[in-house]
Amino acid sequence: MTQAALPVRRRARRTIRPAAWAPVVLIAAFVIAALAAPWLAPYEPNQQNLLARLKPPGFASRGVAYWLGSDELGRDLLSRLVHGSRVSLVVAFSSVILSGVVGTTLGMAAGYLRGPVETAVMRIVDVFLSVPAILLAIITVAVLGPGLANVILVLALTRWPRYARVAYGQTLGVATAPYVRLAAFMGAGAPRILLRHVLPNIIGAMTVVATLEFGLMVLFEAGLSFLGLGVQPPTASWGAMLSTGRNYLANAWWIATFPGLCLFLLVLAVNLIGDDLRDRFDPRSTP
Template sequence: MSVLQPVRRFRPRLPRVPLSIMLVSAIILVIVAVALLAPWIAPADPLRQDLLGRLKPPGTVGRTGVTYLLGTDDLGRDLLSRILYGARVSLSVAVLSVLVSTLVGVTLGMMAGWFRGWTDTVIMRLVDIMLSIPAILLAVLTVAVLGPGFLKLVLVLGLTRWPRYTRVAYAQTLQVANLPYIKASELAGAGAARILFRHVLPNIAGPILIVATAEFGLMILFEAGLSFLGLGIQPPSASWGSIMSVGRQYVERAWWIVAFPGACLFLLVLSVNVLGDWLRDRLDPRSRIR
């Protein structure tokens, strides 16, 4: 018997990560990195206008010697710089919206699953009402009433997507509430808030994470859609949706205004969805069984 055989027998087995997951993770990290570093890596001021250099194709050298790698928009602003700054806005809206909807939805779902009775009835009927209205229509109507703006957009998106978290948290809480150590904590005199956030929440974090990952990509699309319609981020601030909204008027003359932010939006949402599917397969035992 070889001396090294016992060493190989007890070698820890690391989880295998598919190449596709590594690729989409790298795409997400690159987009997040360039968004955070936009003030330092953007080649020009995203708000600086040059009407004599408007609608220039990619690779054009401007009058000041700056090379517009992705061209310019209808006001002569550097498209690459606006895409980098737009990534900051789109990611910020998506992250904050997911945090708001997660906080509201998970809290209500755990309350409904723990207290039951009239609390369960009121919360879950409210969930049914919210889910009966198309989310994008509800968001459009709410933003149209409240008015556009960064904070309003975050609140609208966050407060229209919480029912999905509530349903998942409610179902998971009903299962976890019957575990022996939860009952022991209750008999020991622990309060409802301590039990829910100290013992129940860690046990339902996996399914909540799966929902949050899927919702993150959806929030990016919602923000882009509302900004495209003029109900999201307002000029002169840049977001991918508002950039494409301007570019739709010049598709035949300046295709790059729509193509490049659209490609970034496609890559980010696709990467997030693929990563979310992989996390679901890893964290959900029923998915592995199927």
């Protein structure tokens, strides 16, 4: 490669594709809608009007406009979609943070301390990963009972092994680095080494895992709500709206279509961001 080509290559690496901002803008829109749901929703999400039940999108009567139609109880679908975004995002953010902290901590401890700690942690990880995550979540929710807090706890419980395995593998590569050995030789304890030297070097990989897991948490929450094991009615939830809408696909397609479209767009945007982060953090990726 000639010297003249080097500046061009460096500038190309810093270039951000305009299309890369599309998923960020889409997720920001969902977050804003969730935070400002009481002000953005046209009506109360549980306000019923049986005279206007199962009305198509664009229907208006007596000064009330149903821009996305109404459901089987005459509730405004747009208002319920906006409020339902709060449930999906709260569950996804909370479960990702909780499972990420637990899994990353245990994975780093297993990779650095080795010995009995490594054996115990990784065998527990193998046990959890041997059971399908959705099945484990359904069983746990059925035992603990449905509800927002229980759903967050269950999803964190079922997904922490993914973080632990990645953190374990990353820590094995960092633990033998000269600066880590020097810190241990100078008397630094394991917690300090893990926090100051190991975690900053694996945070990129863990961020990618958390981003991809976020989309799965949204889908798992919707699946549990679809089965009646998530957030309970009358609280608006995209999964519960899908469950209700399946009974009216023939004459009220909008009840299931719009929540499904919201789920599709949110998960797609998160996965696109996760793929972009993976390419940026991977040193083997080409510019």
